[in-house]
Amino acid sequence: MLKSTAIILGPVNDFLSSVQSHTGQSITACYQCGKCTAGCPSAYAMDITPRQIMRAIQLGLKDEVLDSSAIWLCLSCETCSLRCPREIDIARVMEAMRHLSLSEGRRPAQKDVVTLYNSFLQQVRLFGRVYDLGFGVAYNMRSGHPFSNVTRLPGLFARRKLKLAPDRTKGASEVRRIAARAKELERMRT
C-alpha cells in the first residue's frame, strides 16, 4: 500500500504542513479522483469544488482556500469523507478551513452563513438554548435582510411551530462560562 506516501507532490509548503498537522489528515494522499465532488450535494453551488480545495492545499494556495465560498457552502454531510478512497476526512478539513478563516479575521465569501451561525450562538449564550424567534430576528437584523421569511410567520404560528417566549434554563450561565473559556483556550493555542 502506498497509503502514507505522497502520490502527487507539490512543492513543500507551510500551509500544507500546518493543515496536515492541525487536522491529522494526509492531504498529500489525495490523487484527485474527484469522488468527493461527485457525491457532494452542494458542489454545484461552490466556486471551487472539494477536489480543487484538496489540490489547492497541496499547492499551498492558502488565499484561494480560505477565501472560497466552498468552505462555507460545505453542509458537513460527510459524504466525501465516507467515500474517499484515500480515507481522507475531507469534511474535517473543510471544518478546519472555516475555523482558520475566522481566526485570521478574513471576510467570509458567504457572510450570511457566518451571520447565521453567530446569531444562533448568541441565542445559546443568552438562554442556554436556541430560541427560534429570537434567532430569526437576530439573523434578519444582522444580515441586513429585515423582512426575510416574515411572510412565513402566520403559517408557522398557525401550526404552533414558534414559541412566543424562550425556554429559561439555569444552564445559560454555564454556556456563557464554557464559551468564554473555550475562546480563551483557543486563543492561547494559536
Added chain:
Amino acid sequence: MVQAESSSLEPVAKRVYSYYPGCSLHASAKEFDVSAKLVCQKLGIELRELEDWICCGASAAHSTSHLLSLALPAHTLKQAGEKGLPLAVPCAMCFSRLRITLHELKKKETLDLVSRTLEKELSTDVTVESMLDVLANESISLPVTKPLERLKVACYYGCLLARPPEVIGCDDAENPQTMDRLMGRLGAEVADWGLKTSCCGAGVSFPRLDIVLKLSHRILSLARSTGADCIAVACPMCHANLDMYQKDMTAKHKEKTNLPVLYFTQLMGLALGFSPKELHLDRHLTDPLPMLREKGLA
C-alpha cells in the same frame, strides 16, 4: 403483509433512560417530543429528562469553533454520566454532536483540553443512544393495534444518523435499514430508494434557501416516484426542510409537491393506537391528515 404482534406480551424488563430532548423538541419539533414520550410510555420505557440541559451547539458551534463544538455536548455527557443511566436522544443533530464528542474525548489530549474548558473532570463512561435505536430494538415487542396496512413509507435517515458510520453506529451508511425494519414491523410497506442518506440542505435555509429547495425537492420527488405515501424522519432539521417549503417548490417547479413528512415516532404512535391529536399531527405545514384518513389511519 406483516402480522401485527400480539399485544398480550408484557415488556421484558423496565428500561430507564436519561432523556435529552434538545432545543427543537421543546419548540418547533414539539410533536417529536410528544410522540416519542407516548410511544416510550406504551412500550415500558421510562425517560427522565436531564435538568437544566443546554444546547449541543449544533452546526453553529461545529462550523465556528472546534473546542466549543466539543465543550457544549461534553457538559451534557457529564450530566448524563452522573445519572448513571444511558442517554436517549431523539434529535439526530444532538445525537450526532454527542456521539462525535464522546468519540473525540477518547483521545487523552482532547479529554484534557475539554476538561480544562469545563473546569470539570470528564469521563467517557456514558452511553448515548438515538431514539431510533432505542425504539427499533427488536427485543421490544410492539403491541400494534392499528397496523399501517396500505401505507407505503419512504424512510429517510439524512446525514446525521448515517455518517460517520463507525461513530454513529449505522448499519449501512449508504442504505440503512433500522427504520425500514421498524416500519415493516408496524405493518407498513417500505420504499426501496436511493436518497435515504442524502443531504436535505441542512441548516442554510436562511442564507441559501435555493440550496435547501434544490436538495429537498430532489428527495421528495424521488420518494414520491416510488409510490410512497409519506416520508418518515428522525431529525427536526430534515423535517423542517422537507415539510416547510413544499409550497415554494410547487411554485418554483410549476408542479404540485405534496408529500407528508412525519416523525417515525408519530407513525409508531398511530400503529400503537394513539390518535392524530395526541400525536400532534396537526403541526405539520404539509398536512398529513387527508392522506391518513384515506388510508383509514386517522
